[in-house]
Amino acid sequence: MALLEIRDINRRFGDFEAVKDVSFAVDSGEFFTLLGPSGCGKTTILRMIAGFDLPDAGQILLDGRDLAGTPAEKRPIHTVFQSYALFPHLTVGQNVAFPLRMAKVPDTELKRRVGETLQQVHLSELADHYPHEISGGQKQRVALARGLVNRPRLLLLDEPLGALDLKLREEMQLELIKLQRDVGVTFVFVTHAQPEALALSHRIAVMNRGRIEQLDVPSRIYGFPANRFVADFIGNCNLLEARVVERRDGELRLMAAGLGEILAPASEAAGDTGVLALRPEQVRISATHEAPPFEKGGLGGIPAGAGEAGNIPLDLPLQEGGENHFPGTVRDFLYVGDVTTYQVVLDNGFELAALRPNDAPGRARFFEVGDRVTVSWDMGAGHYVPD
Amino acid sequence: MFRTSERRLARWAITAPPTLFLLAFFLAPALIVVLASFQYPGEFGGLAPLADQGDGREYGLTLENYRFFASDWLFAEILLRSFLVAAASTLICLILAYPVAWLIARSPKQHRDLLVLLVILPFASNFLIRVYAWMIILGPQAAFAKLVNGLLGALGLGPVSLLFSPFAVLVGMVYVHLPFMILPLYTNLEKHDPVLLDAAQDLGADAWQRFWRVTWPLSLPGVFSGSALVFIPVLGMFAIPDILGGTRDMLIGNLIKDQFLGVRDWPFGATLSIVLTLCVLALAWLAAWAGMARRAHA
16 A cells, blocks of 8 residues: 555645646655646645645545545644744754654653754754754754654655755755665655756656646656656757657657658657657767758858748758768857757758767867767667657 | 045944933933932922032932831832732733734735734824723723623622722723834734744644744744833833822832922932832843843753
């Protein structure tokens, strides 16, 4: 039996449908993430699980028992709030002791558990400090310790890393994974930051406009997005408008707008129009030594947004050894240290992003703006998403 | 950019006028009162001269006023009664003001200013008129007195006079000073982050525990400033007991006023003022000390 089961819950605020027919189940010990843009309903679901809000329809079951009649203070569920919500008039130790005091845990037991939990989050020395005397990262840990000290059945985390700077956030991600593994408490995590969700979760529910778009493990969410929204929301993605020409064993023949015919791995999904989702890191970029086919004077001659121009293929791709090849010109690049993303305008006007790791020391890029390049990808690389 | 010396000059120029004002009109009178408490009374009020005038009358400094204060329990009793009335008024104000302040702080933002305006609206009319109004409300012919006496009569108890009683004094004190308790409490409660109450509830606190463990301790600064704003004025108040109180309800404020305006014994009035001030200071010190001890213990 699942630890937490959400059955067809709905919640509306006036005319706004915040949550529409959402169902999912969370297993004991799981790190489950609700991921989506702001306003997608993820926080509303969290508040309903915590007991601060009630669904208009549907059920929330914990260990098979309906929580509808149980007020928030009686639910064995604790929350780590985005703003931490530490009690400013209590010390770190007193903050962590708060849920134990409410549960009337005897003093000696209380002291032992507070000490243990503070040790787990490396805060033993700060027990006598007040929240205003400690840093953001430390507050975050106090909030975690306070949420975990009473061993709840479920810990809800509402964008807990949102207020931290990047470096600290990455450190906390690693600690969060370790902590969850150590204490064995089930986490339901809410975030709009997709790298965070991919890094932390066992499973992710991607939400949009009050619905779950896809629920799966991170690698499948990233690798096999179920629809256009998920493909676009998770990571960077080249979305190639495409129409199925032929379905064969193990592969699809697609007619891609602006690219012509390309090959893609087979997909069980029905539907003959959709997009081919192609990650920039799947697109290889290499130097070309041939002259540009259009002698119109560099970049100015290349029409922008050719994808909308009648969808007539200007050029047939080369298809050798199960690869899709296209010549093009570097229009722009984005250097972020470990990798550089190149925006390549193909000779037929279509634009693709290609990523290349900067594996040669001290080199920020391998190509300059205006360089002639060839982009290519394995025919097994992309993922066809029907509309 | 200003140089340091210019900035210092500017700071002096800005702070000098209020400093001078306070020195001239607050510190100097206070010192005069201290001095007066050690002097002899003048013949027709005022103070006896400090130097010998050669007319055989008393002059110079004396401890006589303080000896006189200590000579009769009556004065200490009046002082004590005043403290009790002030404490009771403060407590009643606190109990009445807290829910009001809380409701205003929790009401929609666009209504709060209007509600605060309603709280301070009574200040728009004269203080004495408002106190006299209570004479009518509490008077024997008013519906309220008839209702109370009717109820008492049904219980077999004799009729009472609501007016000219300690009850009336307390009602007046609370009525006049209530806004001074509501405003600092509201200012404090309005700043509370509502997510703290969510957190407390989430961690297992019921409504009662949420109030006593979160709202109340966080509102203590407001409680203290509101209490000071009620307690101290009530302690010195003479107009309300004069109008609404009976002859036996004299408070220290009335006693001091009488020394200056009735008995014309300025030095003894000054002595009573000094004793009252010292008592208040001692109380404030005690409260601060208790607060510090509590923090150290917590």
